[in-house]
Amino acid sequence: MPKTTAILAGAAVIALAAGASSAETLRFAFQADVNSLDPHSLNETFTLGFQGNIYEGLIDRDQTLTIQPGLAESWEILEPTRWRFHLRQGVTFHNGNPFNADDVLFSYERAISEASDMVTKVAGIEEVVRVDDYTVDFVTTAPTLILPAEWDTWYIMDREWSEANDAVAVTNIADINSTNFANLNANGTGPFMVTERVPDVRTVAVPNPDYWRDVPHNLTEVIYTPIASAPTRIAALLTGEVHLAYPIPLQDIDRVDANEGTMALTGPELRTIFLGFDQARDELLYSSVEGANPFRDIRVRAAFNHAINRDAIGQVVMRGASTPAASMVAPGINGFPDFLEPYAYDPDRARELLAEAGYPDGFEVRLNCPNDRYVNDEATCQAVVAMLGQIGVTVTLQADTRSVFFGTILAQGGYDTSFYMLGWTPSSFDSYNPLFNLVSTRDPETGRGTFNVGGYSNERIDVLTAQILAETDETTRNALIAEAWQILYDDYGYLPLHQQGLAWGVSEDASLVQRADNVFDWTLVRIGG
Amino acid sequence: MAAFIVRRLVQSIIVMLAVAFVSFSLFTYVGDPINNMVGQETTMEQREELRERLGLNDPFPVQFARFIGNAIQGEFGISYRMARPVEQIIAERLPATLELAFVSAVFALVVGIGLGIYTALGRESVAGRLVLSAAFVATAALFSWIGAAIVAAVMLAVTFLYRGKWVGSTIMSLSLIGVSLPTFLIGILLIYVFAVELGWLPSFGRGEVVSIGGWTTGFLTPSGLQALILPGITLGLFQLTLIMRLVRSEMLEVLRTDYIKFARARGLTNRAINFGHALKNTLVPVITITGLQLGSIIAFAIITETVFQWPGVGLLFIIAVQFVDIPVMSAYLMMIAFVFVVINLVVDLLYYAVDPRLRVERAGGGGH
Numbered sequence: 001m002p003k004t005t006a007i008l009a010g011a012a013v014i015a016l017a018a019g020a021s022s023a024e025t026l027r028f029a030f031q032a033d034v035n036s037l038d039p040h041s042l043n044e045t046f047t048l049g050f051q052g053n054i055y056e057g058l059i060d061r062d063q064t065l066t067i068q069p070g071l072a073e074s075w076e077i078l079e080p081t082r083w084r085f086h087l088r089q090g091v092t093f094h095n096g097n098p099f100n101a102d103d104v105l106f107s108y109e110r111a112i113s114e115a116s117d118m119v120t121k122v123a124g125i126e127e128v129v130r131v132d133d134y135t136v137d138f139v140t141t142a143p144t145l146i147l148p149a150e151w152d153t154w155y156i157m158d159r160e161w162s163e164a165n166d167a168v169a170v171t172n173i174a175d176i177n178s179t180n181f182a183n184l185n186a187n188g189t190g191p192f193m194v195t196e197r198v199p200d201v202r203t204v205a206v207p208n209p210d211y212w213r214d215v216p217h218n219l220t221e222v223i224y225t226p227i228a229s230a231p232t233r234i235a236a237l238l239t240g241e242v243h244l245a246y247p248i249p250l251q252d253i254d255r256v257d258a259n260e261g262t263m264a265l266t267g268p269e270l271r272t273i274f275l276g277f278d279q280a281r282d283e284l285l286y287s288s289v290e291g292a293n294p295f296r297d298i299r300v301r302a303a304f305n306h307a308i309n310r311d312a313i314g315q316v317v318m319r320g321a322s323t324p325a326a327s328m329v330a331p332g333i334n335g336f337p338d339f340l341e342p343y344a345y346d347p348d349r350a351r352e353l354l355a356e357a358g359y360p361d362g363f364e365v366r367l368n369c370p371n372d373r374y375v376n377d378e379a380t381c382q383a384v385v386a387m388l389g390q391i392g393v394t395v396t397l398q399a400d401t402r403s404v405f406f407g408t409i410l411a412q413g414g415y416d417t418s419f420y421m422l423g424w425t426p427s428s429f430d431s432y433n434p435l436f437n438l439v440s441t442r443d444p445e446t447g448r449g450t451f452n453v454g455g456y457s458n459e460r461i462d463v464l465t466a467q468i469l470a471e472t473d474e475t476t477r478n479a480l481i482a483e484a485w486q487i488l489y490d491d492y493g494y495l496p497l498h499q500q501g502l503a504w505g506v507s508e509d510a511s512l513v514q515r516a517d518n519v520f521d522w523t524l525v526r527i528g529g
Numbered sequence: 530m531a532a533f534i535v536r537r538l539v540q541s542i543i544v545m546l547a548v549a550f551v552s553f554s555l556f557t558y559v560g561d562p563i564n565n566m567v568g569q570e571t572t573m574e575q576r577e578e579l580r581e582r583l584g585l586n587d588p589f590p591v592q593f594a595r596f597i598g599n600a601i602q603g604e605f606g607i608s609y610r611m612a613r614p615v616e617q618i619i620a621e622r623l624p625a626t627l628e629l630a631f632v633s634a635v636f637a638l639v640v641g642i643g644l645g646i647y648t649a650l651g652r653e654s655v656a657g658r659l660v661l662s663a664a665f666v667a668t669a670a671l672f673s674w675i676g677a678a679i680v681a682a683v684m685l686a687v688t689f690l691y692r693g694k695w696v697g698s699t700i701m702s703l704s705l706i707g708v709s710l711p712t713f714l715i716g717i718l719l720i721y722v723f724a725v726e727l728g729w730l731p732s733f734g735r736g737e738v739v740s741i742g743g744w745t746t747g748f749l750t751p752s753g754l755q756a757l758i759l760p761g762i763t764l765g766l767f768q769l770t771l772i773m774r775l776v777r778s779e780m781l782e783v784l785r786t787d788y789i790k791f792a793r794a795r796g797l798t799n800r801a802i803n804f805g806h807a808l809k810n811t812l813v814p815v816i817t818i819t820g821l822q823l824g825s826i827i828a829f830a831i832i833t834e835t836v837f838q839w840p841g842v843g844l845l846f847i848i849a850v851q852f853v854d855i856p857v858m859s860a861y862l863m864m865i866a867f868v869f870v871v872i873n874l875v876v877d878l879l880y881y882a883v884d885p886r887l888r889v890e891r892a893g894g895g896g897h
Contacts, residue, residue, distance in 0.1 A: 032848070036612055043568025120570040171612045173566070173583070183612050199611055199618075200848070201734070201840045227733055227838045228848060235720045235732040372851070403560025403853045411573045412561060412580075427570060437570065447572045 024527040025221040026510070028244035028520070029233050033200045033226040038171040038182040039155035040110055043117040045425070048153040049519030050224070054205065055155035055188035058085055058104070059148045063513045063524060065332065065429060067148070071099060071156055071189060080143035080472060081126075087134040091212045093158040094186075094193045101130045106159035115172040121150040121427075145472050149428035161187045191215050191523050192222060200226060205522075215523035222522055237262055237505040243527065244512065244520070246504040250319040250376060256505045265504040265514045268323045270330045271425040272434075273374055275367070275384065275495035277301055277418075280442070280455025284418040286366035286396075294363060295419075295454070301492035303353035305343040307391045308384060312345075314498060317379045321501025327485050328424065328434045330499045332516055335431030335481035340489050342496070350391045362392030368420040369397060370405040375500040381421055384497075395419070411444075415453050422453065423500070425517065431481045435465045439488055456493045537877055541870045548866035549600070552859060553593050562609050562853035583609075596859060605863075606856035610849065615860045619842055624744045625735060626834070626841030630826045632757050633765030638819060641769040642812075645776025649784070650803060712829070716763040716836035723759060731756050733838040764833040768822050775818060779811040817876070824872045828865050 034050045035042045042048075060070035072085040091099040108128045111118040124144060129137040140147060162168050167182035186194045191211045196204040203224045207217070225242070227233040230249050237245040238259050248256055253264040277295035278284055284293055294300045310324035323331075326340040354362060369381035378399045385395040400408065409417040426433035441457040442449035448465075449455075464484040471477040488494065504514055513524040562585070563576050580586050584595065599606065605615035724732035736752030738745040747753025783789065784807055792802045831843035838844065842861060849857035 035610055038612075041612065042566070043570065117568050117571060119575065120568070120572070173607050173609055173612045180612065198840075199613075200845070225734060225838070228844070229835055229838065231717050232720060232733050232836055232838055235717075235725050238725045239728060239732050241732060401560060401851070403562065403565060403851075404558075405560075406564040407561030410564070412563065412576060424569070427568075433570075444573065447574075450573055451569075 023220045024218050025223060026219050026244075026522065026525050026527055027223045027225070027242045028246075029225050029227040029236055029242045030246060030520075031226065031228055031230070031233065034203070036171055036183045037186045037194065037197060038167075038180060039157065039186075039188075040107075040116045040118045041171045041183070043120070043153075043427070045518055049517075049521075051155060051186075051188075052153060052190070052519065053192045053222075053522045054186045054190045054194055055157070056190045057151045057154050057156065058087075059151045061152045063515055063521065065515065065517060067152070070152065071104075075148065077472075078137070081140045083138045083140070083147055084131070085136045085138065085148075087136065088212065089134055091189050092210055093161060093189055094208060095158065095161055097158050097160050097187075099156065099158070099189055100133045101136050102133075103156050103159050104128070104136050105130055106162065107154070107156045110157065110162070110168070110170060111154060113170055115170040117170075118154055121154045143470050143472050145474065145477060146428055146430050146432065149430055153427075155188065157182070158187055191217075216526065217523050218526050218528070219522065234505060237507065240507060240509075243507040243510040243525075244504060246502075246520075247375070248503040248505045250321055250501065250503060252505075253319065253321070253503055261508050263506055263508060265502075265506050266321050267502050267514055267516060268321075268330065268499045269425070269502045269518055270332055270429070270516050271374070271423045271500055272325050272328055272330050273377075273380070273421065273423045273497045273500055274325070274328060275304075275497065276420050276422060276452075276454040276456070277304070277495070278415070278454045279457070280415070284365065285416065286418045288364035288394075289359075294357065294359060294365075297357045298492055299353045299357040300359065301495070302343075303350040303357070303391060304388065304393070305492050305495050306346045306353070307350040307393075308343075308387050308495065308497070309345040310342050310498060312387075313380060313383050317376050317383050318498065318501055321503060322375075322498040325496035325498050327489060327496055328438060328494060329426065329431050329485075330516075333426055333429055333431060335478055335485070337482055337485040337489070339482070340485065343492075347387075347390050354391055354393070359392075362394060364394040364396065365419050366396045366398055366417075368405065368409050368417045369399045370402045370421065371399040373402040373405065374421075374423045375503075377421060380497065409453050411450055415455070417453065420453055421497075422451070424451070429517075431485070432465070432468050435461065435468065435481070435484055439484070439493065440465050454494075458487060458491060458493065461487055533881060534878070537874055541874055544870055545863065545866055546597070549597060549859070549863060550593065552862040553596060554589070556853075556855050556858065557589070559850065559853050559858075562855060565852050566609055600859075600863060605860035608849075608857050609854045610852045610857070611854075615856045618845065618857065619860060619864065620743070621745075622840060622842045622845050624746065625839060626827060626830050626843060628747060629757065629760055629764060629830060629833070629839060629841060630823065632761035633763075633768065634819070634823060634826055636761050637765040637768035637772055640765075641772030642776050642815070644769075645773040646780060646803070646808065648773070649777045649780035712763060712767070712832040713836050715766055716760070716833055719759045719763055720836070730759050735840060760833050760837040760839050763836070764826060764830055767829075768819075768826060771822070772815060772819065775815055776811055779814060780807055783807045783810050820876065821872060824865075824869045827868060 030046060032046065034047045035044070036047070037051065037054070039048075039051045039055045057070050058072040060068040062068050069088075071088055071091060073088045075083060075085045078084050085104075087099070087101060087104065093099060105128055108122060108125070110116060111122050124140050124142065124147070125138055126141045127139040129139065131137055138147065162182065165181040165185070167180055169180070171180035171183040184197050184199070189212070191208055191213075192205040193208050194203065194205050196202065205222045207219060227236055227245070230252070233245045234248065234252055234256065236242045237256065240261065248264055253266065256262050256264045279293065279295050281293055283289070283291060284295070287294070314320065314322045314324055324342040326342040327337050329336050331338070354360065367381055367385065369378055371378040381397055381399060385397050388395050407413050409415065409420045409422075424434055424438060436448060437451045438449070439452060439456060440449040440462050442452050442455055461484050464480050468477055468480045468484070471480060502514060502518055506512065509527060511526045513521060515521065563580055566579065567576060584592060587595075603616065607613065608615055608618055611618060720732045723730045731752070734756060735747050736756035737750040738747050738753055739749045747757055789802060789807060792806055830839075830841060831847055833839065834841045834843035835847050842864070845857060846861040848854070849861065
C-alpha cells in the first residue's frame with residue numbers, strides 16, 4: 001500500500017458552533033460552471049471535485065488527501081503486475097441499482113473510449129478481469145506502485161442506467177447527433193443526488209438517504225451557482241446570498257475579513273508556479289543573442305534563479321498567500337524534497353554569473369505569460385521582469401489570455417517560446433508525474449516530457465524516472481525521487497517560483513474544510529450556529 | 530415596392546455573410562479551444578485527434594463554407610463548453626435577455642421622457658427644484674461609494690453659478706455621468722449600494738423563474754421581479770440619458786415654433802399646449818431612436834449580464850469568448866447581426882411607407 005503524506009498544513013479547518021440539524025441549505029458560488037455532469041468528459045479540478053460529491057471512485061481521498069477505501073473496501077498486489085480490488089457490497093446507485101464488478105468494467109471501458117478525458121487516469125492497464133461480482137483484477141503492463149493514485153476521480157457509473165439512457169458513450173462535442181443524457185443528469189453512488197441542473201444558472205442536489213457511509217454534514221440541500229465576475233461573487237458573499245464564494249482575488253481578502261459575518265480562508269495550493277527556459281534550440285527565437293542559446297549555460301540559468309526575490313513576490317504580489325518554492329512540487333506531494341531551500345536572492349552573484357557566462361551587459365529575451373490562468377500571474381511576471389532588469393537582462397513581457405497562451409507555448413504551438421511561465425499540480429499527488437511530464441527529455445513517441453516546454457534534458461533524470469515508475473519498494477523509490485530533484489536543483493533546470501495561495505470567502509454560519517487540491521467536499525459542511 | 534424589398538433583402542443577406550466572414554476570421558485570433566476542453570495530462574495525440582474530429586485542422590475556406598452550410602439549415606453545431614446544440618442553448622437563454630431588455634427599455638422611456646419634459650419646461654417651480662435637487666444630492670451621496678459624489682458636487686457648484694436654471698442643468702450634468710460612466714462600474718455601484726449596504730435587492734441572478742412553454746419568465750415571482758430592478762436600471766441608464774437629452778432638445782425646439790405661440794395666443798392651458806401639442810410632436814424622432822436602440826440594448830446587455838450573472842445570451846457569449854467556444858460565438862454574432870438587419874429592414878420599409886419621395890424611382894439608388 002502506498003502511503004501518501006498527510007497534508008494537514010494545507011487543509012485549514014474552521015469549526016464554529018455546530019448548529020441544530022433543521023432544514024439547512026448550502027449555497028455556494030464558484031467562478032465557472034462545471035462543464036458537464038458526465039464524469040468522464042473533462043479532467044479538470046473543479047469539474048471533477050464537484051462530481052466527486054455525486055459520483056465515487058474505487059478509492060477515496062480524505063481531507064488531508066490520504067488515500068482511503070472508496071467503492072473498493074480493500075486491495076492487494078497479487079503479483080507485481082496484478083492488483084486485486086475487493087468491492088464494497090450493499091452499495092446502490094441513486095436510482096436503486098446495486099453496484100458491482102460489472103459497473104467497474106463498464107466504467108473502465110467508458111474511461112478509455114473515444115471522447116473520454118480520463119484515459120491517463122487508467123493508463124498502463126492491460127486488462128480488467130472480473131473475478132466475481134465483488135472482485136476485480138487489474139493487470140498492468142508494467143509493475144507500478146501508484147496504480148490507483150488517481151482513481152479517487154475515476155468515477156464509477158452504473159452500466160444499466162447508462163445503457164437505458166443512451167449514455168454508454170462519453171459526451172462527445174464532435175458528434176452533432178450526440179445529446180448525451182449523462183451530460184445533464186447524474187446517477188452515482190455518492191453522498192449527494194442531483195435534482196436540478198440548469199447549466200450556467202443553478203445545480204441543486206439533496207443528500208443521498210441510502211449513502212453507505214456516515215458523513216458529518218447537516219445539509220438538506222445544496223444549491224450551486226456560478227458567478228463569473230469577481231466583485232459580484234464577493235458581493236453575493238457579503239450579502240449572505242451564498243455561504244461560500246471562491247476564488248477570492250487576493251486584494252479582496254481584507255475586505256472579506258473586515259466584513260462582519262464573513263472570513264477569508266487561505267492556504268497554499270498544491271500547484272507549483274515556475275518559469276522555464278528554452279534549452280532545446282541552438283538559438284533562442286525571441287532574444288537579442290544570436291548564434292547561441294544562453295539558457296544552455298548553467299551560469300545563466302543560475303543567474304536568473306538568484307536574481308529573483310521570491311519572498312518579495314510572495315509578500316507584494318501574492319499578498320502573503322504563497323509559499324516560495326525550491327522544486328517543482330509542493331509540500332504534500334509524495335517525494336517533496338524538504339531538504340532543498342529556495343535559491344537565495346543574490347543579485348550581485350547573479351550579475352557575476354552572467355558576466356562569467358559572457359553577458360556582462362545582459363541580453364534581451366521575451367517572457368510568455370498567461371494573464372487569466374493562475375493567481376496574479378501577469379503581476380508575478382511583471383515582478384520577474386523588474387528583478388531581471390536589475391541584473392541587466394531586458395525582458396519583454398508577452399501576456400496573453402490562456403487559450404492564446406497555451407496554444408502558443410505547448411506542443412501544438414510548436415513550443416513557440418524562449419522563456420515562459422507554467423503551473424502544474426500532479427494529479428496523482430506523486431513526484432513521478434512532474435518528473436515524467438515536465439522534467440524528462442521530450443519524446444513524442446512515448447509522450448514523455450510533453451509539457452517539458454523548454455526541452456530540458458538530463459540523462460540521469462531520465463533513467464531515474466523510468467526506475468521510479470517500476471520500483472515497488474517505497475523507501476527505494478523515494479530515494480530515487482529525492483536524487484532526481486537534487487539533480488534538477490543543482491542543474492538550475494527550471495526557475496521554481498511559488499505555490500500559489502488559495503482564497504475562499506466563507507460565511508461564519510458555515511463550517512467547512514478547504515482541501516489543498518482546491519476541491520470542495522460538501523460532506524464536511526455544517527450550517528448554522 | 531417589390532423591387533425595393535427584394536433589393537433590401539439581398540443587401541441584408543450580404544450584410545449577414547459579411548458579418549459571418551469577419552467574425553469567423555477573427556476566431557483564429559482568440560486562441561486554441563482544445564486546451565480548455567481537455568485536462569492537463571491529456572496527451573498530444575489525443576489533443577490532435579480532437580482537433581481533427583472538430584475539423585479545426587481544415588483550411589479556413591472549408592471551415593467557413595461548412596459553417597455557412599450548416600447555418601442555412603439552422604444548425605450552429607455543438608457548444609465546445611457545454612456539449613449541447615447551440616440553438617437549444619440560445620433558445621433557453623434568450624428569454625432572460627429579452628425580459629431584461631424590455632424592462633430597461635420601458636424604464637429608459639418612461640423616466641427619460643419624464644425627465645426630458647421636466648428639464649425642458651421646469652424652470653419656474655421652486656418646490657420642484659428643491660425636491661429634485663435633494664433627490665439628486667441623495668443619489669450623488671449614494672454614488673459617493675467611490676467618490677462620484679465629488680464629481681457631482683463639482684457639477685452642482687458649477688450649476689450654482691448659473692442659478693437661473695440650475696435644476697435643469699443639474700439633471701443635464703448628471704445625465705452626462707449616465708452617458709460616460711462605464712456600465713460595469715454603474716452595475717457594481719448599484720450592487721454595493723442596494724445589495725451589500727442596504728440589503729434591499731439581490732446581487733446576482735434572475736431569482737425564481739416560472740417556465741411557460743419553454744419561455745422562462747421572472748415577471749411572475751417576487752424574487753424574479755426584484756432581480757430585474759438593478760440590471761434593468763444598469764442597462765437602461767445610458768438609453769435613459771440619451772432619450773432625456775433628445776426629448777429636451779426636441780421639446781425646446783418645438784416650443785419655439787409658431788403653432789405653439791399661436792396656441793398660447795388662443796389662450797389654451799399650459800397643460801394642453803405642453804402635452805397635447807408640443808410633446809406629441811416631440812415623440813416622432815424619439816420613437817425612431819428607441820426602436821433602433823432596442824437592438825443595442827440586446828447587444829450591449831453583455832456587460833450588464835456579466836456583472837449581474839444574468840443568465841442571458843450576453844453572458845453566454847462572454848464565457849464563450851473566454852473558452853474559445855467557436856460555435857456559440859458565431860451563432861451569437863449571427864443572431865445579433867440578424868436582429869440589426871431586421872430592425873433596419875423594418876425601419877427602411879416604414880420610411881418607404883411614410884415618405885412618398887422614396888416611392889419615386891430613383892436614378893442613383895443608394896440606401897439610407
